[in-house]
Amino acid sequence: MNDSVFDYSRLYRNGLPDPAPKWAPFPKYYFIGGNNDPEQIPIEGLIDAAASVLRREGSKLAIYNLGLGPQGYPGLRQFVADKSKKHRGINLPIDDVLITTGSGQGLDMISNMLINPGDTILAEEYCYQGALNRFRKLGAKIEGMKLDADGIVIDALSSQLADLKSRGITPKFIYTIPTIQNPTASILPLDRRHALLRLAREYNVCIFEDECYADLIWDGIEAPPALYALDPECVLHIGSFSKCLAPALRLGYLFAPWEQMKRLLPLKGDSGTGALDQMVVAEYFSKTFDTHVNHLNGVLREKLRVMTEAVEREFGASAECWTPKGGIFLWIKLPESVDVRKLIKPAAEAGLVFNEGPAWAVSADNSFNSLRLCFAMPDHQTIRDGVATLAQVCYEQTGIPIRSGNVQRA
Amino acid sequence: MNDSVFDYSRLYRNGLPDPAPKWAPFPKYYFIGGNNDPEQIPIEGLIDAAASVLRREGSKLAIYNLGLGPQGYPGLRQFVADKSKKHRGINLPIDDVLITTGSGQGLDMISNMLINPGDTILAEEYCYQGALNRFRKLGAKIEGMKLDADGIVIDALSSQLADLKSRGITPKFIYTIPTIQNPTASILPLDRRHALLRLAREYNVCIFEDECYADLIWDGIEAPPALYALDPECVLHIGSFSKCLAPALRLGYLFAPWEQMKRLLPLKGDSGTGALDQMVVAEYFSKTFDTHVNHLNGVLREKLRVMTEAVEREFGASAECWTPKGGIFLWIKLPESVDVRKLIKPAAEAGLVFNEGPAWAVSADNSFNSLRLCFAMPDHQTIRDGVATLAQVCYEQTGIPIRSGNVQRA
Numbered sequence: 001m002n003d004s005v006f007d008y009s010r011l012y013r014n015g016l017p018d019p020a021p022k023w024a025p026f027p028k029y030y031f032i033g034g035n036n037d038p039e040q041i042p043i044e045g046l047i048d049a050a051a052s053v054l055r056r057e058g059s060k061l062a063i064y065n066l067g068l069g070p071q072g073y074p075g076l077r078q079f080v081a082d083k084s085k086k087h088r089g090i091n092l093p094i095d096d097v098l099i100t101t102g103s104g105q106g107l108d109m110i111s112n113m114l115i116n117p118g119d120t121i122l123a124e125e126y127c128y129q130g131a132l133n134r135f136r137k138l139g140a141k142i143e144g145m146k147l148d149a150d151g152i153v154i155d156a157l158s159s160q161l162a163d164l165k166s167r168g169i170t171p172k173f174i175y176t177i178p179t180i181q182n183p184t185a186s187i188l189p190l191d192r193r194h195a196l197l198r199l200a201r202e203y204n205v206c207i208f209e210d211e212c213y214a215d216l217i218w219d220g221i222e223a224p225p226a227l228y229a230l231d232p233e234c235v236l237h238i239g240s241f242s243k244c245l246a247p248a249l250r251l252g253y254l255f256a257p258w259e260q261m262k263r264l265l266p267l268k269g270d271s272g273t274g275a276l277d278q279m280v281v282a283e284y285f286s287k288t289f290d291t292h293v294n295h296l297n298g299v300l301r302e303k304l305r306v307m308t309e310a311v312e313r314e315f316g317a318s319a320e321c322w323t324p325k326g327g328i329f330l331w332i333k334l335p336e337s338v339d340v341r342k343l344i345k346p347a348a349e350a351g352l353v354f355n356e357g358p359a360w361a362v363s364a365d366n367s368f369n370s371l372r373l374c375f376a377m378p379d380h381q382t383i384r385d386g387v388a389t390l391a392q393v394c395y396e397q398t399g400i401p402i403r404s405g406n407v408q409r410a
Numbered sequence: 411m412n413d414s415v416f417d418y419s420r421l422y423r424n425g426l427p428d429p430a431p432k433w434a435p436f437p438k439y440y441f442i443g444g445n446n447d448p449e450q451i452p453i454e455g456l457i458d459a460a461a462s463v464l465r466r467e468g469s470k471l472a473i474y475n476l477g478l479g480p481q482g483y484p485g486l487r488q489f490v491a492d493k494s495k496k497h498r499g500i501n502l503p504i505d506d507v508l509i510t511t512g513s514g515q516g517l518d519m520i521s522n523m524l525i526n527p528g529d530t531i532l533a534e535e536y537c538y539q540g541a542l543n544r545f546r547k548l549g550a551k552i553e554g555m556k557l558d559a560d561g562i563v564i565d566a567l568s569s570q571l572a573d574l575k576s577r578g579i580t581p582k583f584i585y586t587i588p589t590i591q592n593p594t595a596s597i598l599p600l601d602r603r604h605a606l607l608r609l610a611r612e613y614n615v616c617i618f619e620d621e622c623y624a625d626l627i628w629d630g631i632e633a634p635p636a637l638y639a640l641d642p643e644c645v646l647h648i649g650s651f652s653k654c655l656a657p658a659l660r661l662g663y664l665f666a667p668w669e670q671m672k673r674l675l676p677l678k679g680d681s682g683t684g685a686l687d688q689m690v691v692a693e694y695f696s697k698t699f700d701t702h703v704n705h706l707n708g709v710l711r712e713k714l715r716v717m718t719e720a721v722e723r724e725f726g727a728s729a730e731c732w733t734p735k736g737g738i739f740l741w742i743k744l745p746e747s748v749d750v751r752k753l754i755k756p757a758a759e760a761g762l763v764f765n766e767g768p769a770w771a772v773s774a775d776n777s778f779n780s781l782r783l784c785f786a787m788p789d790h791q792t793i794r795d796g797v798a799t800l801a802q803v804c805y806e807q808t809g810i811p812i813r814s815g816n817v818q819r820a
Contacts, residue, residue: 004611006644008670011582011616013526020675023479038469046468050460058456059448061656063787069433101511104681116423172421201414206421234416246471248685260418265430271514274684275658377473
C-alpha cells in the first residue's frame with residue numbers, strides 16, 4: 001500500500017505562502033536582524049534569578065498561565081509598569097499591561113483588531129519591515145508619513161490627513177516608532193508629540209505606538225514621555241525585552257485601557273506567553289534594569305562609533321548617515337545613482353547581508369538608495385571589515401565610492 | 411482637546427470576537443484545563459539545568475533563534491527525536507522536527523496549511539475542544555468518527571469515507587489522538603493503526619496525529635508505535651511538553667518530512683519559540699525523562715483512582731466512566747435524562763467547573779449527557795469533595811444520582 005504516491009498538493013489550502021528555504025548559518029558580515037551583543041547577556045544574573053524565582057514560585061509552572069490569568073506573570077507586569085513610570089512617564093495599573101510573546105505578537109494583535117482589508121493606515125515613510133509586512137498581509141493600504149531628523153513632520157501629516165478626509169478616507173491608525181525610530185533612530189520632540197495627539201483626536205485615528213527600542217538611548221539624551229503617557233485614551237502601546245535584554249526570549253508587552261484590552265485578549269491565541277522567560281526576566285530586571293541598560297547603551301554607542309567611522313572612512317562623502325540617538329542600527333543614504341537592491345547578490349557572495357531600503361520603507365521611490373546596517377551583534381573588527389567589504393562591492397557594481405580613506409580604489 | 415470623546419467603535423474590524431471577561435481566580439473545584447500536579451514540578455532539577463545550559467550557551471540568547479535557525483534549539487530537537495525513537499517507534503532526523511510554542515501552535519500551523527473555508531475534515535466524535543474550535547474558526551465542516559473503547563471504529567470510518575466520496579467530498583485530513591485519546595483516554599491498537607493508514611492512502615486524506623498525552627501511559631500498558639512511525643509520508647504529528655512537564659512553559663513539537671515542513675515554516679510567525687524554555691527543558695530531560703515521567707504517571711494514576719472511586723461512591727450506577735489508559739482526565743457518561751449543560755451554572759455557584767460534553771464533541775446530540783473531569787492538579791481531598799459536590803448539584807437539578815454511597819440523598 002505504501003508504494004502508492006500520497007499527494008499533498010491536493011490538500012494544501014489556496015494562497016499558501018512560498019516554501020521556506022533550508023536554513024543556513026549566518027554569513028560573516030551579518031548586519032541585519034534585531035540581534036544583540038552576545039557578550040552582554042548577563043549569564044550569572046539570569047542563573048541567580050532562575051534559582052530564586054523557581055524556588056519561590058516554580059510549582060506554578062504546572063498550571064497554564066501560572067494560574068494567574070492570561071495577561072502574564074504579575075511580577076513582570078509590575079516591573080514593566082514601574083520601568084515605564086520611571087523612564088517613559090507612563091502611569092498605569094498592571095491590569096492595563098499584557099505580556100506578549102515578543103512585541104511581534106502585539107503587532108499582530110493590534111493589527112488584527114483594527115484592520116479590515118482595504119483600510120488605510122499611516123506609517124513613517126521609513127519603517128520597520130515586520131510591521132509593514134503584517135499590515136500588508138491583512139490587506140491594508142499604507143500611506144507614508146514624511147520624516148525629518150526629528151521624526152514625523154507634523155505639517156505634512158496634517159495636510160495628508162485633510163487630503164485623505166477630502167477623499168472620504170479615514171485611516172484606522174497611525175503606526176509610529178517615536179522614540180528611536182526604526183530605521184532612522186530619531187526621537188520625536190515633545191511639541192510634535194502633542195501635535196500628533198491633537199491630530200489623532202481631530203480625525204479619530206488611533207495612534208499605534210511602538211517603543212521597541214526606547215530603552216536604548218545614549219547617555220545625555222532625554223526622550224520626552226511616551227505618547228501613551230500623554231493621552232492613553234487614543235494610544236495603543238507596545239514594547240519589548242528583545243532589544244534591552246535578549247531577542248531569543250520572546251517577551252514583549254502591550255499597554256491598553258481595559259476597554260481595548262478586553263477586545264485584544266481573545267486575539268492572543270497562544271495559551272499564554274512562556275512563563276519561565278517571564279519569571280526569570282522579572283526577577284533579574286527588578287533589581288538590575290538601570291545598571292544593565294546603562295552598561296549596554298555604552299557598549300552599543302561604542303559599536304555605533306566604530307561603524308560610523310568605518311562608513312566615513314570607506315564611503316566618504318558618498319554616504320549620508322542619519323544620526324542615531326540610540327538603538328542598534330544605522331540608516332545610510334547613498335547617491336541616487338546607486339540602487340542598493342543590485343548590491344544584495346554580490347554582497348551575499350562576499351559574505352555580507354544588509355537591509356535594503358525598499359524593504360524598510362513604505363515606497364521604493366525614495367528608499368532604493370538607502371540601507372540599514374545593524375551593529376549590536378558583530379564585534380568591532382567585523383564591523384570595520386564588513387563596511388569595507390560593502391564599500392568594495394558597491395564600488396565594483398556602481399563605481400561608488402571612488403575613494404577608501406584617502407586612497408583611490410582599485 | 412482631551413475632552414473630546416475618542417471613539418474606538420469606529421475603528422474595530424468586522425467580526426471581532428466577543429470581549430474577554432475580567433480574569434477571576436480559580437474556583438475551589440477546578441476540574442478543567444490541561445494543568446498538571448504542582449508538586450511534581452522538578453524545581454531543583456530545573457534550577458540545575460538552567461545553570462548548566464546558561465553557562466554553556468547563554469550568550470546565544472542575544473540572537474534570534476539562538477542563531478541556530480527557526481526550527482528550534484537543536485538540543486531539544488535531538489531530545490525529542492531520541493525520546494520518540496525509544497518510546498514511539500519513530501525514526502527521524504532532527505531536520506524533520508520543529509519546536510513549537512505549545513502544541514496549539516502546531517494545531518494552528520497544520521490547520522492553516524490545509525483548510526480552505528468549506529473543507530470537510532474528520533475528527534473523533536469526542537474530541538479536544540481546542541482543535542475543534544480551531545477547525546471551525548477556519549470554516550471547516552467537521553464530521554465525527556465513531557469511537558469505541560479502543561478508539562476509532564475502522565469499519566464505520568471506511569463506510570463514512572466511501573459515503574463522502576459518493577457525494578463528491580474528499581476530506582482534507584483525519585484529526586486523531588490515537589494514544590490517550592482526549593477525552594476518552596483510549597489507545598488505538600496496532601491493527602487499527604494499519605487499517606487507518608490504508609484508508610488515508612486509499613482516499614488521499616492526510617492523518618493529523620496529535621500525541622499530546624502519549625507520554626502519560628500507565629505502567630504495564632503498551633502503546634503501539636505512533637502513526638508517524640508507521641507511515642510518515644501521509645502523517646503530520648504534534649506533541650507537547652505541557653502534559654509531561656509543565657503547560658506554562660509553552661513548548662510543543664511538530665514532525666513532518668521536509669516537503670511539508672517547508673510549507674509549514676512560513677506559517678509559524680512568532681520569530682521563534684522561547685529559547686530559555688527550550689534550553690532548560692532539553693538540559694533537564696536529556697538526563698531525567700524516563701524517571702520523571704514514570705514517577706509522574708504513578709502520581710496521576712493514583713489521582714485517577716481517587717477520582718474513579720469518588721464517582722462510583724457518589725454517582726453509583728448513574729455514571730459510566732470510560733477506562734483511562736493514562737492521561738489526566740476522566741470522561742463520564744450520565745443517564746440521558748441529564749443534560750450537563752444545565753449543571754454548569756449551579757455547579758459554578760458551588761465553586762466547581764467541569765468540561766461539558768458538547769464542548770468536547772463534534773455534536774451535542776450524543777454528548778449532552780457526558781462530561782470531562784481533569785484530575786492532575788487538585789489534591790486527593792479536593793477530588794473527593796469536588797465529585798461529591800458535583801453529585802449533589804446534579805441531584806438537585808435532575809434527581810440523579812439518588813444515592814450517595816449507600817445513603818439516600820436529601
